Amino acid sequence: MSLALTDSVATLKGVGQKRQDALRELGIFTIEDLLTYYPFRYEDLGARLPSETLDGEKVTFKGIVSTPAIVRRYGKRSQTVLGLLIDRENIRVTFFNQPWVAKNIEVGQEVAVYGTYNAAKAALTAIKLVPASTNVLDPIYPATKSVKAKTIADLIEQAWGLFRGQLPNLVPSTLREKYRLLDKNQQVEWTHFPKDSAEAKAGRRSAAFEEFFIFQMRLQLLKQADQSFGGQPLQYQQAAVDQLIQALPYQLTAAQDRVVGEILADQAAPRHMNRLLQGDVGSGKTVVASIAMYAAVTAGCQAAMMAPTEILAQQHAKSLAKLFDQAGIDLRVELLTSGLKASQRRQILADLEAGEIDIVVGTHALVQDDVFFHHLGLAVIDEQHRFGVKQRSKLREGGMNPDILAMTATPIPRTLSITAYGEMEVSIIDELPAGRKQIITSQLSERQFDQALALVKAELAKGAQAYVVTPLIEESETLDVRNVTEVYQSLQADLPDYTVGLLHGRLPKEDKDTLMQGFKENQIQVLVATTVVEVGVDVPNASIMLILDADRFGLAQLHQLRGRVGRGDRQSYTVLVADPKTEYGKERLNALVETTDGFELAQKDLELRGAGDILGTKQSGMPEFQVGDPVKDLTMLTIAQQEALALVRQSGWDQEEDNQALVAYLSQTMAQFRHFD
Incomplete structure (x- = not known):
C-alpha cells in the first residue's frame, strides 16, 4: 500500500488510537504535519x-x-x-x-x-x-505527558525514511534563490537531523521563512476575498464633508488629515473596505470616524457605530449628536442598547429599517437578529479586538455588506499588525492634537504613599478630579496588595471635604453607570476603581491617575489607565505606587515613566512579554508560530509579507508551474485556516 503525505499518522507503525489522540493535541494529524513538527531546541552532544x-x-x-x-x-x-x-x-x-x-x-x-x-x-x-553514530546535535521536540519527545523523534525518523526526497517545495524557487533558502527536503533533513549547528541554523531559517510566507499568503488571499465581496463605491458629497471638517472647533492634525484621506478613498473605491484605525488614547480617532460616517450619510446610506460597553456607546452618541449640531448639520443620531425600554427599542428598530435614522450607535444590541437597516454603508467598530469575527460578519449578513472601519486605542506594534491584522488595511494616527499637554508620569515606593496623596490633595484643591486604581476588589491572603474597598474607606477618611466613589466589576451595571455619570458631572471628585475604568468615559476635568501596586498591571494596561487623564486643558499626572520585586516589573514601570508614546511602549511590552501574550492570546489574535519568532525575526516576517503581497498581485500567479505545490497546499488548508481575531 502506497502512503501519501496527507495520510493520517495512524498509518505509521506504533500509532494506535491513544497515540493518535495524543499527537492530535500537538496539532499533528497527517504525516506532513509530523515531518514539519520541528524541534524547539537542540542538545549539544x-x-x-x-x-x-x-x-x-x-x-x-x-x-x-x-x-x-x-x-x-x-x-x-x-x-x-x-x-x-x-x-x-x-x-x-x-x-x-x-x-x-x-x-x-x-x-x-x-x-x-x-x-x-x-x-x-x-x-x-x-x-x-550517547551512541557513537549519533549526530552532534540532539533535537528536542515540544511534547506532553501523553506523548514523549523521544516517541515523536522516532516517528519522525520512521516517516522520513518513507518520504525522504518527496516533499514538495511550497516556497517558489525564485524566492529560495533570492534569500538563499534550502530546498524543502534539505530543510526538513537539516532541521531534524543536523550534523552540526550550521545545518540546524540553516534548516530553521528556511523553515521560519516558509512558515511566515504561508501565513502571509493566506492573509493576502483572505484580503482579496474580502475586497471582492460585493463592495459598493459610496458616492459621497465632497463639499458637504469639507464643510463638516471646516466647522470643527479645532483643526485636524496632519495625521488625522492623512487618515481621513485614506478612509474616504476606500469608501469611494469599488471594493469592500476593511480598515483598522490605530491611535493612542486621545489622538482623535472618534472625530475621524464621524467624518467617515457623515460621508456615508451624504451618499444616501446609514452608518453604525459599535462600542464595547453601554456607557461608551452613550458617550459616542452624545458627542456625535453635539458635533453635527455645532456644525449646523441636520441628521438623526440614535442610541440602541439592551437597556432601552421595549417600546423605545421597537420604535428605533422600525425607524432604522425605514431609513429615518442616519447614524445608530450601540453595543452588541446592533447585531441582534431583529435589527435591520434600510441601507447600511459603514460600520465603525470601537475597540476592535473586543468583537469577534462572527459579530462583525453579522453586520454584513444584513444584506448591505457595509464598509468596516475598526478602531483601537491599544497601540499595536508592527509585529502584531503584520500578523493579527494582516488581512486589514491599517491607518495610524501617530500625532496628538495641538495643545495637548504631555502627562507627567512618576513612580513612588509604598513608603512614599503620603507624597502621592499630597499630589492628589493639591489637584483637588485646584478643582480637578482624581482616579485611584487598585488591582483587587477584596483582601487576598496570597497577594500583599491594597484592595479597592480598603483604599476607598481610607480615602474617605483622608479626604473628608470631597466625595469619594467606589467602582468595581461586581457592581450592578446600573450602579456603574450612575457612578461614572456622577464622576463625569463632578458630583464625585475621587473615583476609587479597579481596571473597569481602563476603557471608560471622557472626563476632561480629571487630572491625576494614582495607580496602587502598579507592578501588578501589564504595560499596555497601565498605558490605557494613564490615558484616562490628560483629556482637558489641565496639566495631568500619573503616579505609579509600587515596589517591584523582579527585573521585569522594574523595566515595565521604567518604560512607562520614560515615554508616553503608546507604540514605543507596545513594542517594549512585546519584547518583555513575548508575542503570544501581548494583548492576551484571545484578544490579540496573535497566531502561534512553531519555528519563527515574530519579535526576533521581524525583518523576515516583513519580507515574507512583502513577497506574499507581490506574488498575489501578479496576474496568473496561480497558473505558473513553479507555484503549483503552493496553490495545492493553500487550496487544501484555507478551509481550515482560522481568521485570527
Whole structure:
C-alpha cells in the first residue's frame, strides 16, 4: 500500500488510537504535519573535557570505563555508578533508575555519556549514553505527558525514511534563490537531523521563512476575498464633508488629515473596505470616524457605530449628536442598547429599517437578529479586538455588506499588525492634537504613599478630579496588595471635604453607570476603581491617575489607565505606587515613566512579554508560530509579507508551474485556516 503525505499518522507503525489522540493535541494529524513538527531546541552532544565545562552545565563526556558499573537498589529506585577516565582525570558517573546501563558497558570500553556536570565533586549525573553514530546535535521536540519527545523523534525518523526526497517545495524557487533558502527536503533533513549547528541554523531559517510566507499568503488571499465581496463605491458629497471638517472647533492634525484621506478613498473605491484605525488614547480617532460616517450619510446610506460597553456607546452618541449640531448639520443620531425600554427599542428598530435614522450607535444590541437597516454603508467598530469575527460578519449578513472601519486605542506594534491584522488595511494616527499637554508620569515606593496623596490633595484643591486604581476588589491572603474597598474607606477618611466613589466589576451595571455619570458631572471628585475604568468615559476635568501596586498591571494596561487623564486643558499626572520585586516589573514601570508614546511602549511590552501574550492570546489574535519568532525575526516576517503581497498581485500567479505545490497546499488548508481575531 502506497502512503501519501496527507495520510493520517495512524498509518505509521506504533500509532494506535491513544497515540493518535495524543499527537492530535500537538496539532499533528497527517504525516506532513509530523515531518514539519520541528524541534524547539537542540542538545549539544559534542564531547568536551571536564576542564572546558562549567559547573551545572549539560555536557557529553567521552572516555574509558575505569571501574565496573555497580547497581544499588532502593525499593523501586536504583543508582548505577561507574568511573570514567577522561584525559587522565577520573569522573564519577551516576545513572538514576537506569539499571540496564550496567549490562551494556564493561571496563576498558570507550563510551560517551550525556548529563549534568558537578565541578566541585568531579561528578556527572548522567541522562543517557550517547551512541557513537549519533549526530552532534540532539533535537528536542515540544511534547506532553501523553506523548514523549523521544516517541515523536522516532516517528519522525520512521516517516522520513518513507518520504525522504518527496516533499514538495511550497516556497517558489525564485524566492529560495533570492534569500538563499534550502530546498524543502534539505530543510526538513537539516532541521531534524543536523550534523552540526550550521545545518540546524540553516534548516530553521528556511523553515521560519516558509512558515511566515504561508501565513502571509493566506492573509493576502483572505484580503482579496474580502475586497471582492460585493463592495459598493459610496458616492459621497465632497463639499458637504469639507464643510463638516471646516466647522470643527479645532483643526485636524496632519495625521488625522492623512487618515481621513485614506478612509474616504476606500469608501469611494469599488471594493469592500476593511480598515483598522490605530491611535493612542486621545489622538482623535472618534472625530475621524464621524467624518467617515457623515460621508456615508451624504451618499444616501446609514452608518453604525459599535462600542464595547453601554456607557461608551452613550458617550459616542452624545458627542456625535453635539458635533453635527455645532456644525449646523441636520441628521438623526440614535442610541440602541439592551437597556432601552421595549417600546423605545421597537420604535428605533422600525425607524432604522425605514431609513429615518442616519447614524445608530450601540453595543452588541446592533447585531441582534431583529435589527435591520434600510441601507447600511459603514460600520465603525470601537475597540476592535473586543468583537469577534462572527459579530462583525453579522453586520454584513444584513444584506448591505457595509464598509468596516475598526478602531483601537491599544497601540499595536508592527509585529502584531503584520500578523493579527494582516488581512486589514491599517491607518495610524501617530500625532496628538495641538495643545495637548504631555502627562507627567512618576513612580513612588509604598513608603512614599503620603507624597502621592499630597499630589492628589493639591489637584483637588485646584478643582480637578482624581482616579485611584487598585488591582483587587477584596483582601487576598496570597497577594500583599491594597484592595479597592480598603483604599476607598481610607480615602474617605483622608479626604473628608470631597466625595469619594467606589467602582468595581461586581457592581450592578446600573450602579456603574450612575457612578461614572456622577464622576463625569463632578458630583464625585475621587473615583476609587479597579481596571473597569481602563476603557471608560471622557472626563476632561480629571487630572491625576494614582495607580496602587502598579507592578501588578501589564504595560499596555497601565498605558490605557494613564490615558484616562490628560483629556482637558489641565496639566495631568500619573503616579505609579509600587515596589517591584523582579527585573521585569522594574523595566515595565521604567518604560512607562520614560515615554508616553503608546507604540514605543507596545513594542517594549512585546519584547518583555513575548508575542503570544501581548494583548492576551484571545484578544490579540496573535497566531502561534512553531519555528519563527515574530519579535526576533521581524525583518523576515516583513519580507515574507512583502513577497506574499507581490506574488498575489501578479496576474496568473496561480497558473505558473513553479507555484503549483503552493496553490495545492493553500487550496487544501484555507478551509481550515482560522481568521485570527
